[in-house]
Amino acid sequence: MATFPVINMEKLNGEGRAATMEMIKDACENWGFFEVVNHGIAPEFMDTVEKLTKEHYRKCMEQRFKEMVAKKGLEAVQSEINDLDWESTFFLRHLPVSNMSQVPDLEAEYRRVMKEFAAQLEKLAEQLLDLLCENLGLEKGYLKKVFYGSKGPNFGTKVSNYPPCPKPDLIKGLRAHTDAGGIVLLFQDDKVSGLQLLKDGQWVDVPPMRHSIVVNLGDQLEVITNGKYKSVMHRVIAQTDGTRMSLASFYNPASDAVIYPAPALVEKEQTRDLYPKFLFEDYMKHYLGVKFQAKEPRFEAFKNMENTADLGQVATA
Structure with missing residues (x-):
């Protein structure tokens, strides 16, 4: 097995x-994942983010999680659970409009730090998208422009903690899925492992x-690159x-961003569009019901819709 790309x-x-x-090119084409170091976010600042996140979990989330486990009787399960993840989680939205002030239980310092962390991650995400453009032979800023829509990109952070689990063979921390969106930047625990991706039919640890x-790359980048880069199952x-x-x-991408294979790539590769054209918002609505299933039927469903729409236009012309 090739070593995980760092x-x-x-x-x-x-x-x-x-x-x-x-x-980076090899990682995007063959892994769908890579890990970056010396990325410009100060290590001391990351330590602060980690410390405050873990404190917030202990103070505000841990007891709630234990109560949920007790209520559902999860300590005593005897067979595999397929409709639940062993995680404690909440979501912070940064763009286009922040929800940070509405999220309960966040202390002022944690809010301030997470706002700053989001600003630095946004910058890093856009830098990475431009590196992808360079490797793909697309004009600089192409991916950011496609994502922009009318109000700018959607950007948010899922804050998760995965507590110790008595039956890890029966309950997944998070079930296998590909990510629906664009590009995902993950700051993960460096002491407790658990993240794995599927490569060549085998589950590989993300160190x-x-x-x-x-x-990691989401479904939208697979569509825009016409399959040159792939979103990958992970758990x-x-x-x-x-x-x-x-x-x-x-x-x-923005909710109203129109996603489709980059024409320059389709022409360069001399292929046809292998992927559909759709509104990101429509894709997300569909994804939410089928997140833990294979991605190919999602693309197929939109391809069929597109074909039907084309036929409809021909019939009324």
């Missing part, structure tokens, strides 16, 4: 740039590394000891 972003500034860009950011395995922290920040 990209040192400092090397983009010197003579190692070409080799580093090649590593926990201190101060790294794990990057979280619950552990019997230690609580795993996960901050997954999703940089997604």
